[in-house]
Amino acid sequence: MFYHSSKLQYEVRVEKPNPLFAKMLQQAIGGVEGEIRVAMQYFFQAMGARGPVKYRDLLIATATEELSHIEFLGHAVALNLEKAPTSMQEEAAKDPVVNAILGGMNPRHILSSGLSAMPVNSNGVPFDMSHIYATGNIGADMLANATAEAGGRVLAERLYNMTDDPGMKDMLSFLIARDTMHQQQWLAVIEELGGLEAALPIPNSVPESHEATKHSYVFLNTSLDKPAPEGRWTSGPSLDGKAKFSQA
Amino acid sequence: MFYHSSKLQYEVRVEKPNPLFAKMLQQAIGGVEGEIRVAMQYFFQAMGARGPVKYRDLLIATATEELSHIEFLGHAVALNLEKAPTSMQEEAAKDPVVNAILGGMNPRHILSSGLSAMPVNSNGVPFDMSHIYATGNIGADMLANATAEAGGRVLAERLYNMTDDPGMKDMLSFLIARDTMHQQQWLAVIEELGGLEAALPIPNSVPESHEATKHSYVFLNTSLDKPAPEGRWTSGPSLDGKAKFSQA
Amino acid sequence: MFYHSSKLQYEVRVEKPNPLFAKMLQQAIGGVEGEIRVAMQYFFQAMGARGPVKYRDLLIATATEELSHIEFLGHAVALNLEKAPTSMQEEAAKDPVVNAILGGMNPRHILSSGLSAMPVNSNGVPFDMSHIYATGNIGADMLANATAEAGGRVLAERLYNMTDDPGMKDMLSFLIARDTMHQQQWLAVIEELGGLEAALPIPNSVPESHEATKHSYVFLNTSLDKPAPEGRWTSGPSLDGKAKFSQA
Amino acid sequence: MFYHSSKLQYEVRVEKPNPLFAKMLQQAIGGVEGEIRVAMQYFFQAMGARGPVKYRDLLIATATEELSHIEFLGHAVALNLEKAPTSMQEEAAKDPVVNAILGGMNPRHILSSGLSAMPVNSNGVPFDMSHIYATGNIGADMLANATAEAGGRVLAERLYNMTDDPGMKDMLSFLIARDTMHQQQWLAVIEELGGLEAALPIPNSVPESHEATKHSYVFLNTSLDKPAPEGRWTSGPSLDGKAKFSQA
Amino acid sequence: MFYHSSKLQYEVRVEKPNPLFAKMLQQAIGGVEGEIRVAMQYFFQAMGARGPVKYRDLLIATATEELSHIEFLGHAVALNLEKAPTSMQEEAAKDPVVNAILGGMNPRHILSSGLSAMPVNSNGVPFDMSHIYATGNIGADMLANATAEAGGRVLAERLYNMTDDPGMKDMLSFLIARDTMHQQQWLAVIEELGGLEAALPIPNSVPESHEATKHSYVFLNTSLDKPAPEGRWTSGPSLDGKAKFSQA
Amino acid sequence: MFYHSSKLQYEVRVEKPNPLFAKMLQQAIGGVEGEIRVAMQYFFQAMGARGPVKYRDLLIATATEELSHIEFLGHAVALNLEKAPTSMQEEAAKDPVVNAILGGMNPRHILSSGLSAMPVNSNGVPFDMSHIYATGNIGADMLANATAEAGGRVLAERLYNMTDDPGMKDMLSFLIARDTMHQQQWLAVIEELGGLEAALPIPNSVPESHEATKHSYVFLNTSLDKPAPEGRWTSGPSLDGKAKFSQA
Ligand SMILES: [Ca+2]
Ligand SMILES: [Ca+2]
Ligand SMILES: [Ca+2]
Ligand SMILES: [Ca+2]
Ligand SMILES: [Ca+2]
Ligand SMILES: [Ca+2]
Structure with a gap:
């Protein structure tokens, strides 16, 4: 009240x-x-x-x-x-x-x-x-x-x-x-x-079977004329510590 | 607060x-x-x-x-x-x-x-x-x-x-x-x-010169085929006590 | 039409x-x-x-x-x-x-x-x-x-x-x-x-059994540091003539 | 009224x-x-x-x-x-x-x-x-x-x-x-x-100098993998009779 | 994509x-x-x-x-x-x-x-x-x-x-x-x-039995004091070629 | 494009x-x-x-x-x-x-x-x-x-x-x-x-003179009947490393 x-x-x-x-x-x-x-x-x-x-x-x-x-x-x-x-x-x-x-x-x-x-x-x-x-x-x-x-x-x-x-x-x-x-x-x-x-990924309670994990740590570049912008998100460990970032 | x-x-x-x-x-x-x-x-x-x-x-x-x-x-x-x-x-x-x-x-x-x-x-x-x-x-x-x-x-x-x-x-x-x-x-x-x-009319501070008062207490019937609905709003004193209701 | x-x-x-x-x-x-x-x-x-x-x-x-x-x-x-x-x-x-x-x-x-x-x-x-x-x-x-x-x-x-x-x-x-x-x-x-x-309370067709009437005519003061503002709403007969105003 | x-x-x-x-x-x-x-x-x-x-x-x-x-x-x-x-x-x-x-x-x-x-x-x-x-x-x-x-x-x-x-x-x-x-x-x-x-183009009162007319009758295909869909809009006279449709 | x-x-x-x-x-x-x-x-x-x-x-x-x-x-x-x-x-x-x-x-x-x-x-x-x-x-x-x-x-x-x-x-x-x-x-x-x-009337797939066709090509004048505005929509063949325009 | x-x-x-x-x-x-x-x-x-x-x-x-x-x-x-x-x-x-x-x-x-x-x-x-x-x-x-x-x-x-x-x-x-x-x-x-x-506080470009910093790291309890909920936000270093959390 x-x-x-x-x-x-x-x-x-x-x-x-x-x-x-x-x-x-x-x-x-x-x-x-x-x-x-x-x-x-x-x-x-x-x-x-x-x-x-x-x-x-x-x-x-x-x-x-x-x-x-x-x-x-x-x-x-x-x-x-x-x-x-x-x-x-x-x-x-x-x-x-x-x-x-x-x-x-x-x-x-x-x-x-x-x-x-x-x-x-x-x-x-x-x-x-x-x-x-x-x-x-x-x-x-x-x-x-x-x-x-x-x-x-x-x-x-x-x-x-x-x-x-x-x-x-x-x-x-x-x-x-x-x-x-x-x-x-x-x-x-x-x-x-x-x-x-x-905490990541939010929600952290999703069963692994619900996630197509091969797509979970991959930066997707949709540019036709530029390479993927490189940074913390294209290589190194993921922020949840479960995988490594990569790019496609 | x-x-x-x-x-x-x-x-x-x-x-x-x-x-x-x-x-x-x-x-x-x-x-x-x-x-x-x-x-x-x-x-x-x-x-x-x-x-x-x-x-x-x-x-x-x-x-x-x-x-x-x-x-x-x-x-x-x-x-x-x-x-x-x-x-x-x-x-x-x-x-x-x-x-x-x-x-x-x-x-x-x-x-x-x-x-x-x-x-x-x-x-x-x-x-x-x-x-x-x-x-x-x-x-x-x-x-x-x-x-x-x-x-x-x-x-x-x-x-x-x-x-x-x-x-x-x-x-x-x-x-x-x-x-x-x-x-x-x-x-x-x-x-x-x-x-x-x-209190009426609200706001009650409008100078009389701002109001075309001949239109202020007249029920206007816009019906083509029915007489004005009669009631408290078509005759008798207005609710602010300043005039009498009428109809046009 | x-x-x-x-x-x-x-x-x-x-x-x-x-x-x-x-x-x-x-x-x-x-x-x-x-x-x-x-x-x-x-x-x-x-x-x-x-x-x-x-x-x-x-x-x-x-x-x-x-x-x-x-x-x-x-x-x-x-x-x-x-x-x-x-x-x-x-x-x-x-x-x-x-x-x-x-x-x-x-x-x-x-x-x-x-x-x-x-x-x-x-x-x-x-x-x-x-x-x-x-x-x-x-x-x-x-x-x-x-x-x-x-x-x-x-x-x-x-x-x-x-x-x-x-x-x-x-x-x-x-x-x-x-x-x-x-x-x-x-x-x-x-x-x-x-x-x-x-007319009051609107709607005036509510059966009394639907209303917790002990709360119906009481001004509720939620201020921590001021008394209830007193006025027509804190004492005297209620506007529907059914009760007396009070305050809590 | x-x-x-x-x-x-x-x-x-x-x-x-x-x-x-x-x-x-x-x-x-x-x-x-x-x-x-x-x-x-x-x-x-x-x-x-x-x-x-x-x-x-x-x-x-x-x-x-x-x-x-x-x-x-x-x-x-x-x-x-x-x-x-x-x-x-x-x-x-x-x-x-x-x-x-x-x-x-x-x-x-x-x-x-x-x-x-x-x-x-x-x-x-x-x-x-x-x-x-x-x-x-x-x-x-x-x-x-x-x-x-x-x-x-x-x-x-x-x-x-x-x-x-x-x-x-x-x-x-x-x-x-x-x-x-x-x-x-x-x-x-x-x-x-x-x-x-x-009537076309609407509004039909635009002075010609306001329009980059070389772009006005050209179908622009933004598809990466399909040819332009051909139809009334890719060839033949424009609907306003002023030009011929083409594609880019 | x-x-x-x-x-x-x-x-x-x-x-x-x-x-x-x-x-x-x-x-x-x-x-x-x-x-x-x-x-x-x-x-x-x-x-x-x-x-x-x-x-x-x-x-x-x-x-x-x-x-x-x-x-x-x-x-x-x-x-x-x-x-x-x-x-x-x-x-x-x-x-x-x-x-x-x-x-x-x-x-x-x-x-x-x-x-x-x-x-x-x-x-x-x-x-x-x-x-x-x-x-x-x-x-x-x-x-x-x-x-x-x-x-x-x-x-x-x-x-x-x-x-x-x-x-x-x-x-x-x-x-x-x-x-x-x-x-x-x-x-x-x-x-x-x-x-x-x-194409007309849109949609052109409505069965005729769904339409009160006697009202389909009639201009309806709702003016009390002016005749129907006359134009392409009050006489001559309808744009779908199925009837003649009229007015009521 | x-x-x-x-x-x-x-x-x-x-x-x-x-x-x-x-x-x-x-x-x-x-x-x-x-x-x-x-x-x-x-x-x-x-x-x-x-x-x-x-x-x-x-x-x-x-x-x-x-x-x-x-x-x-x-x-x-x-x-x-x-x-x-x-x-x-x-x-x-x-x-x-x-x-x-x-x-x-x-x-x-x-x-x-x-x-x-x-x-x-x-x-x-x-x-x-x-x-x-x-x-x-x-x-x-x-x-x-x-x-x-x-x-x-x-x-x-x-x-x-x-x-x-x-x-x-x-x-x-x-x-x-x-x-x-x-x-x-x-x-x-x-x-x-x-x-x-x-990064914190966002934006991290605010001059210190724009901020009443004595209020910047204090949890304010507005509850009348419960103590402040204690946690990471009531004591210890602030997340930006600039101060210590406290409560009021
Ligand atoms: Ca998405
Ligand atoms: Ca009005
Ligand atoms: Ca309420
Ligand atoms: Ca555009
Ligand atoms: Ca309609
Ligand atoms: Ca705020």
Whole structure:
């Protein structure tokens, strides 16, 4: 069961409200790299977790934290929309800056939400729940989670570079830090279960008779005019320690 | 900020697991009448609430409760999927009951989620966040919330009639009760603000000069072969007390 | 069966075509607050109406009117797109105003529709029919309809404030007026059926044995650090007249 | 402006209600081959039509007819849902036929719509308006319309073969006939404008300097192991009469 | 089976990178008029082709070419994004041109893709595969393909007019040419099979007993105030040569 | 540029066609775990790859292989649909097996595709391209790819268990093997670049000044009633070797 405290997990301040940055911040709320996605992904994984209870606890604890990230980002969007122009009447006809803002901001921040955050990305496309990856296989799910946090941290850094508002930079530095931790905690689960060598191939419970193993460690080059790109994947031991890589 | 307790808001039991009912319960999680929708709708309305703080508190308190509804419904789905057939091999060829279950259940409950709940409706269509209605106008939002709870209670009653599992009926009787309360609390906000007469038309802040009022209280009949359907909307005082209904 | 007359329901004029306003007007056509939504919602409700024929007549009459709203809004979009720039060649390189228009308008108004209206919202996201709410329960459906019209009128007023074109203001004043009437007519159905007290809880046909009534009138506070927000929903008679509100 | 008459365009009867056929009929309402699509496609094309007024009239006249097709198909779905099982309680446990129906029908016909039609396809996926093709180019649009009617007639014939209900066969024979006419009327517009030879390539207004014409009539074979498939497209005069086909 | 060569089908150059044109070019990749659509449509039609093998070969050959179109368009988008501003810090505050670019470009080209192409349209809406039309009926499919290429060529010409970059004009002149050929090759299949007269009505295999033929060649006027628009579709022989057009 | 050979990458045979298994196989084509997803994801990553050319070559080579997986899976679906019932007429009324098949199979395999594969998942939901993850950061992208292949292999194993058709088991054993290789090749890229320790946190180019590092290695417990779940993520060195894990 969930509870709420009136304190934000991270206090947000905005010195120079910027409706264009509000539009961009939406990517961190309703984008595939955003907080709704991770909150719901960890929540559904937790509900489906059937193994040791500590992994379920880990998932639900972090799902809960991500809900709090949605919350302070929502405040950040609203603060960036303060004083946004809501009219193209006098001023816009004259002022190219206002014109550019009205053209560049998300019109639904004016028309639909009344200057508040929405569960959409920076193009205004609503988040859809097909992005909640939860297979019931812990290896697959932990990789999916690390992926989500990698995408999230890439995004947070790009948003950091986009703004020069000190309040926004401060908030983003917190999100960057939490994404660091979250990446690591999901990969730490894999390490605790024996590391990648033991986890691979995912799922590691497939009977050998189900797999045409002669195709399992062979890089297939489909290029007509270039040799196979050589690397760690074309020779040497496979990452699961069961075979040697080759190429065809 | 959100917190979590390991106790479910409502303890769920299932006596006769039924994968077909699991599919149907998904409507209450990921359908437009479901719990993800209300949780997120109240959450985004709370983030955008700019009026008296008590309405923001009311919204976030109930958003938090709805997250707990998702949680126990997720358990209910998983319990209904226990012992679901995961193979069409021997048994299905022979047993028409297994056959019918495999045809009738959501195949992604086997293939994608590993016998767990998903953020989809009873057709397997993922929930999408365009259904989060949050305008920033309290009258519009309270009506939207009462509507969501009305749809939710209609659904819960239909699910109640669908099953004869005592555990499921018990759980649904709780959801029906909470939907009763939630319908009323949102309409109570309107009542507290002066009732429908004061709230209408929504938004009640439109200057009279913005409205072609001669068209505001006239029922328009577009039928070629029937007279206007007569009722409360064709004569008598308008619901906002400002005019009399008429018809054209 | 439907018929068409070549006269628009409301004559539309635009004095200063504005491609950016064309983009914004799309919200009133293909947004969740828009006319496609209400036209189709009332149409599908009418097809499913099984009670007194006058409600079916009311629904189909208004569905038909909403089709006419789509039609004149479509003309308004096209008129606002007249003389829109269709090239970034010479002029745009030089003129910041043209540049801002090209950046701010919906590029698909040039690329995809040839300067005409599209069934999309102001972000260019196509309308999807999951927003057609039609449950077969008249109380739920009338609330959904009043909600849709509330959202529509909020939007129309915001669009009114956005423009200073007299023709557009005139057209929007008509839409604001019709939304006033439509809000009231749907709520008038509830009043005619006995008012909210009789309608609640929706659906009002749930047998008492299906509901865990001890939870039906209790406000649940999930806040860890704030008392329950007090209001009409925490004490006094419930809106259905069956109990008293309390809090837990 | 639109009007409505209470008479259905085609009277619908169902002798043996069949919830599974109700699910399938939904494809003809909310599928990409369905009636919502053509109604809205012709409507938006009409609103964007800038050429001779008769084509606009043709478009809006047929858009209006298609609305009437939605209407009687909606009745057909509701009639097929009469007496559908709404419970898995006693009977379903015992009766494999009821079981199969409950597994095979669309659960949202019970749970969401109360035994009425919905704007979804036979998989329960809501129609989305990205399928409204309206480019503003009459050649492209007429081809799109003929395509839509071709898909519609293929579907209607498959539905005809699926059922042995005389009422349903009768209704479908009408839809098949109207699709015949609609295919022809859109192609007749092209013929009236000079036929395919004059229309091609669409758009036929591209200045020759915009086209790398040496690539315009050459079939490009990308197969590594098969010669180009020979046919009308590899030799002989091009369909626009401007060149000869060749292959590379 | 597919193979790849490292040479682009068409070499792309961009003289003046333009992030706004990058956004517009996305329509040609991920729009309904774009290359993903035709590649996948021809691919799925080929997989379902059951008639003479040459049509399957034709489909798969062109599907393969369209994959190469996606590829060079992807390069064109990336080249247009070179030197795009990735910050609103110093410069944007001062420079209205940078401001307009940042407001007008797709923010996800910075935030999500790292200045690369995405499978989205010019509004940032991801392509969805419901647009892959493949009925298994060759007449319907060939019309659908000609329609797709007509839409594609309309788009390519509009993009051509939008830019003055010689490299982009050059690339688009190639796409315009290929669309010319593709339109013709699909219609040539119909001609080879006997032409439209033999193909119509599609599907041409419907038994006469399935069709209410008295409605098959009659234009239905649903206008209340205008006579039927007269043209090739109201009199004279039907396009399938089986009857005469009339009107009702 | 792409080319095609008429040989399937893997020859497919089906001994006992099964329309229900055809529906399930669709998950491997058009599901988020399916082949369209990986083909397009690697393709778009390749187009955006700006680092050493060998990674671009690796990506495009495997994208091309995945296109071939779509192709033979498409054949597998068609083969499973051979002899599927296309009528509910005589037989279905009598035969419960046919009845169950008609209820359980995807109706659009009959109605829309003419017994062929479609770009949809096992619920009939079309694939949408928002699932193409391509950030331009190689660490994030390689994790996303390993995740996709993990999900794919989980799915293939579940499909393997679902069927007892030897031909289908044989085909799936090939897919399982290729997913093994693909998982490893993407993780091998990370290993080649220094392994997870060097790669983390992703992106590993964030300046330290952008990160609130005191929050970067701390597990945050949001549970009200349980201690933090202890594991590799609560103590010991962080996976990037830069700090020690702790908890708050
Ligand atoms: Ca986060
Ligand atoms: Ca609830
Ligand atoms: Ca309206
Ligand atoms: Ca029709
Ligand atoms: Ca092309
Ligand atoms: Ca694969």
